[in-house]
Amino acid sequence: MPLPAFAVADIARAYTAAWNSGDPNAVASFYAEDGEIIINRGDPWTGRTRVADMAAGFYADVPDLSLTCDGIRVAGTHANFVWTFTGHDAGTKNALNISGWEEWDLAEDGKVQVSRGWFDADDYARQVAGG
Numbered sequence: 001m002p003l004p005a006f007a008v009a010d011i012a013r014a015y016t017a018a019w020n021s022g023d024p025n026a027v028a029s030f031y032a033e034d035g036e037i038i039i040n041r042g043d044p045w046t047g048r049t050r051v052a053d054m055a056a057g058f059y060a061d062v063p064d065l066s067l068t069c070d071g072i073r074v075a076g077t078h079a080n081f082v083w084t085f086t087g088h089d090a091g092t093k094n095a096l097n098i099s100g101w102e103e104w105d106l107a108e109d110g111k112v113q114v115s116r117g118w119f120d121a122d123d124y125a126r127q128v129a130g131g
Helices: 005-021 024-028 048-061 121-129
Strands: 031-039 066-075 078-088 095-106 112-119
Touching (some): 005 078, 095 121, 112 121
Antiparallel strands (some): 066 078, 095 112
16 A cells, blocks of 8 residues: 655654664664665665664764755655765765665555665765765
């Protein structure tokens, strides 16, 4: 059953707040128990524990990560969550400003079943290096 656009917008606001909390488990709580995220066609992070591991990795790399929701589009149980994050690389201390999106397949309870995340990895590496 399709989710109303206002409900998905509420999920997106709360998901953004979860990322900004710095708590990997808060991020993972938005996923179904067997939900997964795949970033740039990489290996899937399947299950809430692995999703929390993925988020913890981002926090380790960008300890001052700040996420904004730039837009949300909804079609039935599918949504695009468009985002930008800023912060500084933990190793180089260089400033980061990275944009991307997640394509969500949502379960009827509003949990993310599958997220396909996308960002420009080459631009990320360039910013980490200070270019």
